[in-house]
Each structure stands twice: as structure tokens, then as C-alpha cells.
Amino acid sequence: MMYQTKASKHDDINGYLYFTDNLPLPTKHPLGDGNGYNPEQLIASAWATCLNATIQSLLEAKRQNIDSKVDITVTLCKEEAGLGYYYFQVDAEAAIKGMNLTDAKEIVDQAHLRCPVSKLLAGAKTLTLKTVDY
Structure with missing residues (x-):
């Protein structure tokens, strides 16, 4: 531990x-x-911090000292069935400064596989992760 x-x-x-x-x-x-x-902010802050730190770790391992950022949007939604059930829609965008989208996506995808919070969220039906321009 x-x-x-x-x-x-x-x-x-x-x-x-x-x-x-x-x-x-x-x-x-x-x-x-x-x-x-609130819970939405805490979930967003946990994943943004962890995923960006993992991206930075992978970049450091490649001896690339460049900025990255992760933006997480957490939306509280109510199920359509009207049963009073709620869920979180979690949408992430990650970017690496000065890197083309193909290379950045490769790093982001690797980070997503390694990030402890990403692992915790794995398989969630209401989660997206996109690599975007910085």
C-alpha cells in the first residue's frame, strides 16, 4: 500500500x-x-487531477516537457422513466499542447488505461473521453 x-x-x-x-x-x-x-465537483476534480497527472507521467517518461490539460464535465441527470432516479453524465476532454491529435490520443488512451480513477470508472455507460486540440 x-x-x-x-x-x-x-x-x-x-x-x-x-x-x-x-x-x-x-x-x-x-x-x-x-x-x-458537491459530488459532481468532487468526481470531476478527482478524475481531472488523476488523468492529467498520468498524462504528465507518460510525457515525462518520453522526456517531453509539455503542458497537458483535462476538462471534466459532470452533469446531474434524471432518468426519463420518471422514477425519480438520477445519474451522472461524465464527459472528459484531454489535450496536449503542441502535439498532433493522433499522437495526443495515443498518450491519452494510455493514460486512461493506467489512471486509477479511470480504472474505477471503467465500464460506466454514462462516460465519454475525447482527445481534443490544446
Whole structure:
């Protein structure tokens, strides 16, 4: 094991998320007012950070010191059946500065196979990943 953390939530969506190794994080409903982070933001931040770090690791291994970026959009959706069920549509765009789309896609695809968050999301029916120009 290289690292482990634990998050605990004791109240409703508004309140705080507590960690064993960091400060509490305020949380809030995505449609509500006030300060705090919601599940959509936390999912987007986890995948954007992890996937971009993996892209950077692959570029460093190739001795290419160039910028990359990952944009994640998480949308809260309601199923059409009207049963009151919700789901997240997660759409990612990754780009590598100054690299043609074919080469960039190869790096992004490799990163997607290696990124721990990508592995966690593997097989999700409501997820897309596109390589785009920087």
C-alpha cells in the first residue's frame, strides 16, 4: 500500500466531509446556495487531477516537457422513466499542447488505461473521453 485516506460524512449533503488526514471540506447541494463542494465537483476534480497527472507521467517518461490539460464535465441527470432516479453524465476532454491529435490520443488512451480513477470508472455507460486540440 502506498497511501490510504478515509472520508466520512455524518450529515445530509449540506455540512462537512471529514478526512482522516486533512481538514474538513464543506459540502452543499448542487442546486443550493452557499459555499461548499458537491459530488459532481468532487468526481470531476478527482478524475481531472488523476488523468492529467498520468498524462504528465507518460510525457515525462518520453522526456517531453509539455503542458497537458483535462476538462471534466459532470452533469446531474434524471432518468426519463420518471422514477425519480438520477445519474451522472461524465464527459472528459484531454489535450496536449503542441502535439498532433493522433499522437495526443495515443498518450491519452494510455493514460486512461493506467489512471486509477479511470480504472474505477471503467465500464460506466454514462462516460465519454475525447482527445481534443490544446
